[in-house]
Amino acid sequence: MSPLNQLLKPNTYKSGPDAAGRFGGFGGRYVAETLMPLILEVEAAYAKAKADPTFDEEWRRLLKDYVGRPSPLWFAERVTEHGRAKAEPGKGAKVYFKRDELNHTGAHKINAVLGQILLAKRMGKKRIIAETGAGQHGVATATACALFNLPCTVFMGATDVERQQPNVFRMKLLGAEVVAVTSGAATLKDAMNEALRHWVANVEDTYYCIGTVAGPHPYPMMVRDFQSIIGAETRTQMQEAEGRLPDLLVAAIGGGSNAMGLFYPFLDDPSVQMHGVEAGGHGIETVTGHAASLTGGRPGVLHGNRTYLLQDEFGQILEGHSISAGLDYPGVGPEHAWLHELGRVQYVNATDKEALEAFQLCSRLEGIIPALEPAHALAHVLKVAPTLPAETLIVMNMCGRGDKDIFTVAGHLGVKL
Amino acid sequence: MNQPRSQGRIAARFAALKAEGRGALIPFLEAYDPDPATSMAILRGMPGAGADLIEIGVPFTDPMADGPIIQLAGQRGLKAGATLAGTLAMVRDFRAEDDATPVILMGYLNPILSYGAERFITDAAASGVDGLIVVDMPPEEAEVLAPGAMAAGLDIIRLVAPTTDEARLPLVLNASSGFVYYVAITGITGTRSADPEALRAAIPRIRAHTDLPIAIGFGVRTPEQAGFAAKVADGAVVASALIDTLAKSLDEQGRAKPDSVRKVLDQVRELAAAVRG
C-alpha cells in the first residue's frame, strides 16, 4: 500500500494528475475492462483538443455569447457589514461573490458541459448521457444538447426525480429523456452507476458527460480545466478591484467542481488560503446524516477513482445526507483528497440549518437568492469573516442560484406553496 | 505468450478437462443470497450438479458492471449480512469437504481495500480461494493486489471485452493468470445474449496472444449457449440465469422456499449436461 500513501510536498500544486491520472495516491482509472478503452479514447481526444487553439476559441465564444461570461465579481457590501457588526474593531473581512449563478442555466455546471459537448462532437459521438443529482448538471447538459442538436439521456435517482420536479420538467422541455434510476439507493451515486453501465452498452456512439471532478481519469482533470475559468477570471477581476490577490477562497464541495474551478489557478500562490465547505447535514457526528466525505470518510475506490468516501467498516458505500441534493454525494473529487492530505486546502463543513439561515440572510441582505450549495459556503464565510482583519479579502463562489431550491426551502420553513 | 502457469486447482482442473476433451461449466452464486444457509447449500451442491469451477460473487453496494439481476442478488446478500469475511468463511466450510473444485471470488475493489489488501490475500489463500476477479481493477491499477495475490498462489483472472483492442490485449493478458474471462457482450451482466458468430471470431483473436484457457461469460444463459461457449472456448460462466431462477423461487418476503436450492441445482445439471454434450 505504501506507494498509494506517499505524501511528498510537490514543487507545484498544479502538476497533477500524472500520466496514470493520479493526484498523489488519489484518482486513477478503477474501471472494468469493458470501460477502459472508452476512457482511454476520451483521454486521447481531450489531449488533442487541448492542443488545438480552435477548440479553446469555440469554447470561449460559447462562454461569452451563450453563457454570459465573464461572471461579475461582486463586492457583497451588506454581507461584509453584517460580519463587521458582530466583529471586534478592526475585524470583519471584505466579502466578494464570484457570481456564477448568473450563468445561463443558473450554475457553474454549464462551463464544463460546453467543453465536453464540443469534445464529444469532435469525437464523432452521436448522443450524450449524463448523471444528475439536483438536476443542475442535467439541465446544463440538456441545454447544450439542444443547442448542438444531440439526443440526450439524463440518469437521475428516482428519489431525486421526486424531490427535484422543476428540474426534471426543465430537462424534458429542453428535449432530454430523463431516466429515473431505481437501483441501489436511487440517488446520485446510483445515477452515476447507471450512466456508466449504459455507456458500456452503447460504446460506439455515446459520450458520457460527467458533472463534477470525479469519475475515472481524465474526467477529474478535464472538468477542473474547464471550471478553472472561474478562478482565472477571479484573479483578473480582483486585481482590477483591489490591486492584489484575494486572501481566502471559499467554495461548497459536492463532487468538488466549482471549488476546484475557483481554487486551481491560485494553488501556487502561498498567500491565498482556501476553504472547501462540505455538507454537514444534521452534523458530521451523525452516521449517514451528512455528506462530508473528507471530514467524515476515509479513502477507498468508487466510480473509477480512489478518493475519500463515506463507507462502513466493510467498505460498503453509505448514503450521504444533505438538505442540498447537489452536495449529497458519498465521494469527492480525487484532487481534493490530495489537497486535503497535503494540507493545501482546509476542508470544513456547514450543517443544513446553517445553510438554510445563510440562504435567507443572503436573499435579504444582497438581493441574491443563492442555491443551497453555495449557501453552505456562505454559512462558513459568515463564521470566519468576523474573526479576520478588516483588510482581508474573501472570495466566495456563488456557484448557483436558488430558483431550483425554493420548494425545498419553503418546505423546511413550513410554508406551503 | 509466457505467462506463468499457475499450478493450483484452476490449472489442474482445466488440464483434466482438456484431457477429457470438453470445456468447463462455471456457475455463479452470490454470497448470502438470499441468506447464508441457502447460498451455502447451493455452493455445496454445485460440484455434484456438474460445476467444474465455481464463481462466488461478493456483494457490493455499487456493482458498476452488473445488470439488475446481480445487483438485486447483491442487495439481498448485503441485507442478509454478507461481508468479505463471511464469504471467505463459506469457502473454508466448502473446502472441508471439497478439495478439488476451484473457487473464484468475483467482486469489486473497495471491500478488499477496506479489509486490507495484504490481510485479504493471506486469508483468501488460507480459506482455499483459488482465483480473484476484481472487476474495477484493470492492469493499470493492480499493484495494490495482484503481485501479492499471485505470490500467494491466487490467480488474477481478468476480463477481456469486445472493446479490448489489439494494442491492449497483450497488456491485459500478460497481467492474467488462471484463465481469461471473455465478456461476450458490450454491456453489463444479464442484459443481452452472446452472438455465436462474434464469439467464433473473438476467441481465436485472444488465443493468438495467450496459452491460458478462455471462459466466456456475460450473456450465457441457456444450456445451448453454455454448450456452444464451452466448445468454442474452454469454459462457460453462467450467472444471471441461475440467479434469476433463485430470485423467482423466493417468497414475497424474499425468503428461500424449500425447493429454492433444488431449482438452482437442477438448472446447473441441465447446463452441465449441455457442456458435456
Ligand SMILES: Cc1ncc(COP(=O)(O)O)c(C=O)c1O
Ligand atoms: C449550484 C451547485 N453548486 C454545487 C454543486 C455541487 O457540485 P460541485 O461540488 O461539483 O461543484 C451543484 C451540483 O449539483 C450545484 O448544482
